[in-house]
Amino acid sequence: MSFLVLLLVLWVEKFSSWRRHIQHDGPWLRLLARVEHSGTGAWAALVVLVLLPVALLGLLLVVLQPLAHGWLALPVHLLVLIYSLGRTDVLAALGPFRDAWRRGDSQAGYHVAERDLQLAEVDEERTLLQRVQAYLLWQGYQSFFAVIFWYALLGPLAALAYRLLALSGEQAQQPALREQALQLRHALDWLPVRVLAASFALVGNFMAVTRVVLHELLNWDIPAAQLVDKAGHAADDLAEPAPGEAGVASLDTLWQLLLRAAVLWYAAFALWALFF
Template sequence: MKFFVMLAVLLLRNFYGQKLTQPIDKAFGGWQAYIAKRLKQDLGSSAVFLLSCMPWVLLLWLLLWWLDGVYWSLPVLGLHLLVVFYALGRRCDLVWVSRYMTAWRQADFEAAGYYAAEILDEPISDISDRELHARVVSRLVVFAFDRLFLVLFWYLLLGPVGALLARLSEQAITNARHQANQLTVQEGELLTCCDEQVIRFQQVMHWPAARLMGLTLAVTGKPWLGLRQFVVDIFRWKLSTEVFLNRQLMAGYGWLCRTEDASTVDQRPVMMTEAADMEMANLRERVWRSLAVWVAVTALGVIFWF
């Protein structure tokens, strides 16, 4: 069943699904705010995080258990597809990416700079063209991880329960981060978005999925350099998910970073050049090629398991 779901994701990769995700995200945000109000705690507290996510994960598990074997498991397959496409349906950031690429190719560099600022969610006036391109590509890799690989990794491991857990936990942390940013602006001091336990939980969810995505990104480019970079970085716990994935991506292009604080900015092309345009166009192909590796591994698992 997981193989057919993965195949559906690959075939329907241009499915946006915002009509499905936006009302559910809004309802989940209201539920999280209700829990926080009743407990008189911030959205990022451990208690609010657990009580907002876990009841829905448990409910899905009970529903799958109840539907098991009914009508040749067709309702279960439908539920798998529904949960996975909900979990993958966050496309608001990719709208800015599409606009950014369109403006760039139309030589509207002012608009492209505006969209780049929206992608990075920060002002870009003090960033050089080379660093700006590196930051944009780095964020696109994180979008692919957060909206694709993280969900599919936990789906392969734990089924739709894992996919829903990954989706709701990321959404809960995003809501908490937005609240912390608003309070920071109002009160004039920097506030943390989540309790340390919540951040640790996110890191545990991210670590294996990020390592697997980094490995597939590296070996689908230049396998020998990619494996060397992966071995160098796999146990560097201080590397954030974004930095780790960007280093593996660069290894796939032929650049090797040996030290933990090495920067890949100097090795990237300058923004609004033909080389930068080629790298941006190649990035999507690299991501979907990596996903195809996952589908192939799943197919082999289905063949040899049964």
């Protein structure tokens, strides 16, 4: 059933607008505000914000699993997985930047990168394109690959826990709560980001990725965003950042790299479902 859910997620992403209707964080954000206002400690807050919703989901699945040979749980799996995907439409967010960069209008590029991509404090044209490339790779990883990795490995509870931790790290106002959520998310990112880096090696330049990433594979301290950026740039043999159409083309090649890695993952999931 898990592989069927993964296929249905692709269908929903491509042919429907369900994702916008499912990903409503309002109730959870109101819970976050109440928890922070109450002065609850970081660990206790995470129990309420992450562990409690995950436990309620687990209870619901326990109730549904014996019914209709488990098929009643399928829509719950699908809804949870869609909710757990990232909140950013990467291609739509990059659209204004791509237009500005294609025109060679670096000033407009700085403006839309700060407005749409939340990339601030960029003072060089070369650095700006590198930051946008890193943004594309990170959003592709955290919005999709990390979520489906944990879903395929441990089911919807793990996928939901990943997204709620991500939201806690992004939305929390209390420094202690935000820091604790980011640390736990770093732990959850450790394995899937390395699997994605290995996937980049298989669908891109194997030797370049190996040379750049191999010595970092067991490094606990390297941020996931930094590792996926290094692996993606090595896999695609990107040239020096360039203005105009060449710079836009580099974003296209990175997107194609992410698509090839996704195809590889789905092929691996299909073989796993077939033989195990």
